[in-house]
Amino acid sequence: MIAKDKVVSMHYRLTNNDGEVLDSSEGRDPLNYLHGHGNIVPGLEKEMEGKAVGDEFDVVVPPAEGYGEHQEEAVAVVPREQINLPDIKEGMKLQAQSPQGPIPLKVVKVTDEEVTVDSNHELAGVTLNFHIEVVEIRDAEQVELDHGHAH
Numbered sequence: 596m597i598a599k600d601k602v603v604s605m606h607y608r609l610t611n612n613d614g615e616v617l618d619s620s621e622g623r624d625p626l627n628y629l630h631g632h633g634n635i636v637p638g639l640e641k642e643m644e645g646k647a648v649g650d651e652f653d654v655v656v657p658p659a660e661g662y663g664e665h666q667e668e669a670v671a672v673v674p675r676e677q678i679n680l681p682d683i684k685e686g687m688k689l690q691a692q693s694p695q696g697p698i699p700l701k702v703v704k705v706t707d708e709e710v711t712v713d714s715n716h717e718l719a720g721v722t723l724n725f726h727i728e729v730v731e732i733r734d735a736e737q738v739e740l741d742h743g744h745a746h
């Protein structure tokens with residue numbers, strides 16, 4: 596059974612509320628993660644608890660237990676001349692340097708004067724619909740526990 600410090604292998608399919616597939620392990624190796632260490636979104640980790648190999652189920656995770664709500668404060672309008680990129684376009688991904696390290700940004704709007712960037716997680720504000728199949732459960736190695744993730 597899935598419990599803290601187990602390494603879980605699972606196949607997953609993630610869709611939004613429109614049924615669009617956002618991510619999937621189909622055609623790939625199953626995803627391995629160390630349970631109980633916050634390596635997957637909290638709403639999913641909670642539902643994984645106690646499941647067994649072969650279990651197949653659906654989990655609906657609201658934004659608050661997924662990648663968070665979309666924060667308006669994370670959207671910024673920057674004067675065009677401050678961004679040294681002549682070919683900046685909507686949809687581009689950038690990194691801003693901050694004292695805490697690089698912050699990924701998405702360009703959401705470009706005008707002659709201004710550029711609007713959004714540092715929310717791409718899946719912020721999105722309800723996550725997971726379909727999960729538990730493939731394998733094993734005890735974590737000591738080194739995995741030391742690192743806090745599966746190897």
Ligand code: ZN
Nearest residue numbers: 739742744746
């Ligand atoms: Zn490691």
